[in-house]
Amino acid sequence: xxxxxxEVENLNTWFYTRRGIVKAVNGMNYSLYAGExxxxxxxxxxxxxVSALSLLRLFDSPPGKIVQGRVLYNGTDLVACSxxxxxxxxxxxxxxVFQNAQSALNPVFTVGDQMMEQIKAHDGLDRNDVLTxxxxxxxxMRIPGAARALKMYPHQMxxxxxxRAMIAMSLSCDPKILIADEPTTSVDxxxxxxxxxxxxxxxxxxxxxxxxxxxxxxxxSEIGDRAAVVYAGKVVETATVTNIMNNPSHPYTxxxxxxxxxxxxxxxxxxxxxxxxxxxxxMPAGCPFHPRCSKAMEICRRVEPxxxxxxxxxxxxxxxxxxxxxxxx
Amino acid sequence: xxxxxxxxxxxxxxxxxxxxTVTFILLRVGPSSPVDRYILNIAARGQDIESVKQAIEARxxxxxxxxxxxxxxxxxLLQGNWGWSFSSSVPVMDLIxxxxxxxxxxxxxxxxxxxxxxxxxxxxxxxxxxxxxDYAASIFSFIGISIPGFWLGLMLIMVFGVHLGWFKTYYxxxxxxxxxxxxxxxxxxxxxxxIGELAGYVRYTRSSMLDNMRKEFVTTARAKGLPERVVIGKxxxxxxxxxxxxxxxxxxxxVVFGGAYLTxxxxxxxxxxxxxxxxxxxxxxxxxxxxxLIGTFLVLFINLATxxxxxxxxxxxxxx
Numbered sequence: 001x002x003x004x005x006x007e008v009e010n011l012n013t014w015f016y017t018r019r020g021i022v023k024a025v026n027g028m029n030y031s032l033y034a035g036e037x038x039x040x041x042x043x044x045x046x047x048x049x050v051s052a053l054s055l056l057r058l059f060d061s062p063p064g065k066i067v068q069g070r071v072l073y074n075g076t077d078l079v080a081c082s083x084x085x086x087x088x089x090x091x092x093x094x095x096x097v098f099q100n101a102q103s104a105l106n107p108v109f110t111v112g113d114q115m116m117e118q119i120k121a122h123d124g125l126d127r128n129d130v131l132t133x134x135x136x137x138x139x140x141m142r143i144p145g146a147a148r149a150l151k152m153y154p155h156q157m158x159x160x161x162x163x164r165a166m167i168a169m170s171l172s173c174d175p176k177i178l179i180a181d182e183p184t185t186s187v188d189x190x191x192x193x194x195x196x197x198x199x200x201x202x203x204x205x206x207x208x209x210x211x212x213x214x215x216x217x218x219x220x221s222e223i224g225d226r227a228a229v230v231y232a233g234k235v236v237e238t239a240t241v242t243n244i245m246n247n248p249s250h251p252y253t254x255x256x257x258x259x260x261x262x263x264x265x266x267x268x269x270x271x272x273x274x275x276x277x278x279x280x281x282x283m284p285a286g287c288p289f290h291p292r293c294s295k296a297m298e299i300c301r302r303v304e305p306x307x308x309x310x311x312x313x314x315x316x317x318x319x320x321x322x323x324x325x326x327x328x329x
Numbered sequence: 330x331x332x333x334x335x336x337x338x339x340x341x342x343x344x345x346x347x348x349x350t351v352t353f354i355l356l357r358v359g360p361s362s363p364v365d366r367y368i369l370n371i372a373a374r375g376q377d378i379e380s381v382k383q384a385i386e387a388r389x390x391x392x393x394x395x396x397x398x399x400x401x402x403x404x405x406l407l408q409g410n411w412g413w414s415f416s417s418s419v420p421v422m423d424l425i426x427x428x429x430x431x432x433x434x435x436x437x438x439x440x441x442x443x444x445x446x447x448x449x450x451x452x453x454x455x456x457x458x459x460x461x462x463d464y465a466a467s468i469f470s471f472i473g474i475s476i477p478g479f480w481l482g483l484m485l486i487m488v489f490g491v492h493l494g495w496f497k498t499y500y501x502x503x504x505x506x507x508x509x510x511x512x513x514x515x516x517x518x519x520x521x522x523x524i525g526e527l528a529g530y531v532r533y534t535r536s537s538m539l540d541n542m543r544k545e546f547v548t549t550a551r552a553k554g555l556p557e558r559v560v561i562g563k564x565x566x567x568x569x570x571x572x573x574x575x576x577x578x579x580x581x582x583x584v585v586f587g588g589a590y591l592t593x594x595x596x597x598x599x600x601x602x603x604x605x606x607x608x609x610x611x612x613x614x615x616x617x618x619x620x621x622l623i624g625t626f627l628v629l630f631i632n633l634a635t636x637x638x639x640x641x642x643x644x645x646x647x648x649x
Binding site for chain 2: 053056058060083087088089090091092095096098100103104105106107108109110117118121122153155169173
């Protein structure tokens with residue numbers, strides 16, 4: 001694998017609410033390599049979306065604030081750089097596809113207008129070239145009648161068309177990195193298959209790096225090269241998707257994978273991980289997963305485990321594998 | 330769209346006819362007669378009041394039964410004859426023709442000031458939410474909403490006209506209507522008439538902007554790398570304007586009927602408000618009905634214009 005194109009180092013995004021500090025992203029670490037698809041996997045509310053928004057500082061601020069950490073892209077720290085520098089990266093080098101195209105597109109402007117304003121903001125193309133480019137992108141997304149679709153308002157499009165238009169828009173400046181935040185949650189299974197196909201296709205043809213955020217492990221094995229499992233605002237395990245699926249090392253990851261229905265195992269009740277995700281206002285001490293963990297030890301209650309390498313490109317944050325824990329596999 | 334328009338215009342005509350009829354009847358069933366003003370003058374000269382009154386009433390058809398008078402009036406109106414003003418002794422049409430421009434100018438200027446300043450301050454307030462500027466704008470708008478226009482008018486005349494002497498305390502009709510001198514003497518009336526609307530628009534704009542600033546498409550706009558000026562000025566504002574258009578157009582009706590008339594009376598501006606104010610006291614029904622009718626048509630037209638405007642600014646709405 002080539003060198004990292006994006007590095008997230010000890011990222012902390014906290015929300016200062018009236019009821020207390022919500023540490024939505026609490027020491028997040030991961031790297032994205034050129035041309036790969038990294039999946040951020042986790043339950044709802046684990047901080048995976050906020051961590052994606054944090055890369056481009058797109059969360060509401062106030063109340064949100066990055067209190068610590070770095071996001072290194074091309075030698076620039078996106079956390080500390082000037083707003084103008086950040087704006088040049090947004091949409092141009094790093095583009096985002098949001099969960100719900102229905103609300104992520106502006107209802108009072110045509111899709112073409114919304115695509116073209118982005119191209120105009122970054123590339124000094126003249127009007128005709130901008131129009132041609134927008135049309136080409138829609139065609140690339142296999143939207144029928146691209147010229148007509150440009151003049152359509154979001155409400156005139158079907159859900160699948162909107163999501164594809166949204167992806168076309170994100171590609172309008174040929175980004176190096178695409179962040180797809182649960183792009184298939186709000187569409188039905190047929191459209192989901194289409195979208196996944198488009199994303200896989202894009203990765204192959206454009207050699208783009210993708211950060212794919214999802215809670216659906218089946219999508220991870222479909223599109224991902226590597227996966228980072230997120231729990232309580234931090235990465236608890238990173239590895240190649242094959243390794244994660246076949247050799248999950250963190251008890252949380254194995255729990256998630258054992259929850260997947262398996263058609264060959266016959267009829268039996270699906271297992272589940274006991275308990276709920278911890279209250280972000282009141283995180284448990286030590287390892288945040290210990291109250292739900294079947295392998296919890298005394299040390300898990302007191303000391304938060306750091307990430308350790310257990311194999312090539314396989315890191316885990318768990319005391320089972322810590323130095324001196326005797327838990328080497 | 331065309332069917333919709335035809336239907337709306339037909340409704341407007343029916344509503345206008347209803348208002349006309351009610352106004353006519355209310356004014357004519359009262360105990361006093363439109364000719365009473367004449368009579369007072371004649372009585373002063375020592376002539377026989379009753380016989381003169383009957384003669385005048387017979388001449389203008391005021392001795393006929395009320396329904397007959399109503400049909401006569403309607404018949405004339407349909408032929409473009411708006412009737413005779415007893416108190417001014419001129420055709421109603423001429424009276425309105427020479428006074429409408431004063432009202433129109435006052436309403437136009439006040440509306441422009443209220444919209445531009447109100448929306449501008451509202452946007453700034455939303456962008457600078459919870460800063461000193463925002464608090465100052467809030468306090469200003471609460472005061473503006475609470476002050477009655479006629480009281481503010483009198484206070485302005487007292488402070489800036491009487492004590493400071495910056496403005497005349499009466500309205501001078503000798504200037505050409507669009508001359509700088511005339512516009513200068515409209516400053517206080519425009520402040521008086523626009524302050525309530527302006528203050529309201531600041532509040533509405535602010536809350537509508539804040540609502541829309543939290544929408545997902547705003548995050549999208551930022552994620553696309555658009556400058557903040559475009560994010561706020563295009564993506565947020567265009568959505569925030571939708572409810573504002575309704576409010577502003579609705580307000581115009583109350584400016585036309587309420588505020589402008591009172592303001593004219595306080596500042597002595599000879600517009601339609603002043604004309605109808607005098608006509609009501611003189612029981613000059615043809616004038617009152619005519620002015621009421623013009624106001625009615627204006628409000629109905631504004632409502633229709635709002636609906637049509639909406640189809641342009643909100644693509645989700647199309648009348649089919």
